[in-house]
Amino acid sequence: MRMKTSRAATTCCLIAALATSSCSFMMSKPPPPRRAPIATFYDCSDSTVPVWMDGYWILNAGAVALVGFGGAAARDSQARDDIAPSWNARPDSSDVYTLLAIGALATGATIGLIYSAMYGARSADACVTARADYPAPPPLGDDCGNGVCR
Secondary structure (H helix, E strand, C coil): CCCCCHHHHHHHHHHHHHHHCCHHHHHHCCCCCCCCCCCCEEEEEEEECHHHHHHHHHHHHHHHHHHHHHHHHHHHHHHHCCCCCCCCCCCCCCHHHHHHHHHHHHHHHHHHHHHHHHHHHHHHHHHHHHHHHCCCCCCCCCCCCHCCCC
């Protein structure tokens, strides 16, 4: 049985990998450089949600890479056993190259997501350290004491 792949599948994988990657790069807010202390409590973000989102996409992109490379290996093994007509001695290997491209793109996305998650984790840790010197977090609600609301 012949597996059907196409350039459209490769394009869809690339678009999905780019659209869903780098949550930590986009959403993390590190504190200012060490020389400048934070001016307000909310000058940085200590949230690890973007790191967990990147972790989810790391698992997905890694699985796609494994499936792509595994599928290429299986298709190549199958192609070696195919009986080719005498007028075409070379078997069609376009499916193998498409699967290799999907595996390579997913591997690149996995590596990018790993760096993004590391950036987000370092950013959250740096924010926790910067906030340790800050006196106390301000109240979240309106403070209307003495008729003055902030």
